[in-house]
Amino acid sequence: MFVTCLSDALFPRVAESMARLLARYGVQLEFPEIQTCCGQPAYNSGYWEEARISARTILDAFDDSDFVVSPSGSCTYMIHHYPDLFKDDPVYLDKAKALQSKCYEFTQFLVDVLGVTDVGAVYPHKVTYHPSCHGSRLLGVKDEPMKLLSHVKGLELVPLPFAEDCCGFGGTFAVKMADISGAMVTEKSDHVLETEASVLVGLDMACLMNIAGNLRHRGEKVQVKHLAELLYEGVSVHEHS
């Protein structure tokens, strides 16, 4: 498991839900502790040397793993930049190519690799889904979450208007261009509220933290969850009732 620094430090329940869901299918899980951050904040800001220092912890962590699974489309996509980032370092270039061929975003692994579309969850709520940009556009994760959501019993999925528009997070963009980012997240929240859904679900905690932060700031009660959390909750409730 490549849990990502954000999920490790701020949202441990997301990584835990992912782990517990995968374990139900007999997947043997490991968490190599030397992993830290994929390096994206430094990479996107133009500090590639600093990005490499952080990225090496990811490349060193998964030498022995058959598959690498992460609860973030954006951090998973960052791994696809590694061959370019390490093009002048033969040792790490090989590791980068190896990791690129075996890394998956959580729903990619569940649906495309394991072949699971129905985890047996029950979740009787009105839910809307935000497709994060890097996961959906660059990594190509579009159908996988839809398949999983469509099999959840009792769940009413309401389409999010302008769903494909960026929520305005963009890493350091949210700090450097705070007012533009603020306008973007405000509009995203407006669209979420328009759906009258009680839960917003997604696949990237950075984007969800951004949208949830804005909703809380406005005093709105909409719950914001990672899909792994929703599914695991739906499975647990089902089994304990």
Place this chain on the structure above:
Amino acid sequence: MSTAETKAQTVKERAGYALNNEFLRNAVKFTTERLRLGKKLASEEHGNWDAWRERGRQIRLHTIAHLDYYLNEFAEQARANGAHVHFAETAEEAVAISLQIAEHKSAKSVVKSKSMVSEELHLNKALDSIGVEAVETDLGEYIIQLADETPSHIIIPAIHKNRYQIAELLSAEAGEALPPDTAIMAGFVRMKLREKFLEADIGMTGCNFAIAETGSMVLFENEGNARMVTTVPKTQITLMGMERIIPSWSDLEVMATLLPRSATGQKLTVYMSGISGPKRELDADGPDEMHIIIIDNGRSLQLGDPEFQELLNCIRCGACLNACPVYRHIGGHAYGGTYSGPIGAVLTPALNKNVAEWDDIANASSLCGACYEACPVKIPLHDMLVSLRRRKIEAGRGDKLEAMGMKGFSAVMGNAKRYRSVVSLGKWGQKLVVRGGEIRTRIGPLKGWNSYRVTPSLPKHSFRDRWPEMEQDIRRTSGTMDPVIADRLRERLRMQKSGKGENAHD
């Protein structure tokens, strides 16, 4: 330009002006939404959109890789057709050539059909300085000229104005109050421009594509004014970026499929004109003299640059602007240059030799990739924006505080033990600011973020704190693997090792 937003020096200041202008934001949202919906429907209806995008990309890649060859072929053919072909290395040279032609013809007025290259040269001001009146004849560009502004969109120059603002501008020109009714306003402009077409000495246009094999220029337009501009005046000047070339008319078929659909969602524009030289003996109309000015102005700097050469593939459809969530909120003038939106954020610094003056516009993007997805020739603008940021840092023009922050980032993230102790330290440190599990303070780096959001606090235990115990629990309760899943995993592993996994292509 005279408006307040362009006097601001930074993209942040210019964007601030736009963000506080409800009229502008609503006007931009209204039109970009209409255009991107049109594009979505047109590309879906086409059926094989991605295959054609790839064909378009390949044509552009090939042409740019052999640009010297095709430029020569184009120039030879155009000269054989009777046109005068000029090459201008800089904007100044292109302006000088244009003014010489105007002076030689003792021109008093020039009618123009929209050309972004002409905007790049600030040609109208130059013509004005020698007493030649330049009149823009595209409706949107005419409005912008009346307002003494620059285009805020590549194909919809007046996108930032609503019809009430336009009615005000046109009423001032008409000397009477015109209602904000599109048909009446367009009727007034039509009548006004008709006189201008008839009295103009020179017609001036841009060029959507130049066909190398026959030395022809192709113009896409919806208003018919480009046809007037290229047939009525006795002298015709075409301004053309040196990368506008495509090899043949059969390549145009691909471009004519991609450009209008991407730009406006139209299958084809109302007029598509191919022009091969001045009036011939049997022609009923057309100019007696024709000049083609081929302009470099920073374009050749991209040739041979592996990160930026693809910029020259751009066909100026504006789809990336319409798709961009940042452009949607700040409009085009916030980018500060002739070209705006994602393409402008890369093109402006690139054409200007990456000078420090343009460093900050690469930051005006969340790197969401909507531009790349919208681009009919698949230019990876989101990657180019990162390259621009990296080059700025490598050139030593980074922000000192940010550089220190990044050093700190790598020191912490380079080592899992250090990272873990910093997270623990954060849990103690945050006690000063956490209220009810949330952080709302607006100090330091949290100022911008917390003006629009609240920040979640670090939980008591991180995932890695909890993993040893969780791992035991998971191992105890873990299910057995279904043989079907086990087979799938083995098959996937085999694919990964042979390089045929779905991840291998990227």
